[in-house]
Amino acid sequence: MLLGEKYRLELRWKGTKYEQDGMCKLDGAYFAGPALSDAEEVQSNDEILLDFYSQYIILVKGVYVAKLSWGEVKYNPDKTISLKDAKITHSSELNRVPKLKDNDYLVIDTAKHEMAIHRFHLTYKTYVVNSIGELYNFKK
Numbered sequence: 001m002l003l004g005e006k007y008r009l010e011l012r013w014k015g016t017k018y019e020q021d022g023m024c025k026l027d028g029a030y031f032a033g034p035a036l037s038d039a040e041e042v043q044s045n046d047e048i049l050l051d052f053y054s055q056y057i058i059l060v061k062g063v064y065v066a067k068l069s070w071g072e073v074k075y076n077p078d079k080t081i082s083l084k085d086a087k088i089t090h091s092s093e094l095n096r097v098p099k100l101k102d103n104d105y106l107v108i109d110t111a112k113h114e115m116a117i118h119r120f121h122l123t124y125k126t127y128v129v130n131s132i133g134e135l136y137n138f139k140k
Contacts, residue, residue: 007111009035009124011068013086015102022090024100029070029086032079035110042081044072050088050108051123065123066090103131 014028031042047069071085088100109125127135 005034006038007035007109008033009039009108009110011086011106011108013102013105016100018099024088026083026086026088029083030076031081031083033107035108036079036081039110042073044070046070048108049123050106050126052126052128100128101131105129 009031010033011026012030012032013026015026017025017027019025047067050066050068052064052066067089069087069089070083073084074082076082107127107129109127129135
């Protein structure tokens with residue numbers, strides 16, 4: 001993955017719900033990881049674009065971007081940030097990708113998103129990781 005620890009942001013959750021095509025609701029979603037120590041304040045009712053290109057190229061043609069959006073945020077004593085009403089939405093092309101499991105999580109690379117250069121990089125490189133910390137290898 002070649003991701004510096006400083007820029008590692010994890011998106012974790014307690015459960016996933018797929019109630020309609022193109023949307024995955026994340027129950028109990030929260031941000032964690034070293035990137036939060038240098039991050040600007042996470043705003044309520046916001047969104048970011050997640051770029052899964054590096055991992056999904058084997059499965060999908062074209063664009064591999066999904067939108068992560070959330071409602072209210074809460075800063076927790078354990079240095080995590082809870083995200084109410086978090087969901088990932090994507091085009092139907094990404095429906096070919098295996099569904100996220102309750103014990104998976106996302107690793108988001110924040111390296112190109114420091115304030116001085118953030119506006120030049122609209123998406124965040126993102127990787128799907130399983131419960132034991134391994135990247136999913138879709139080539140298998």
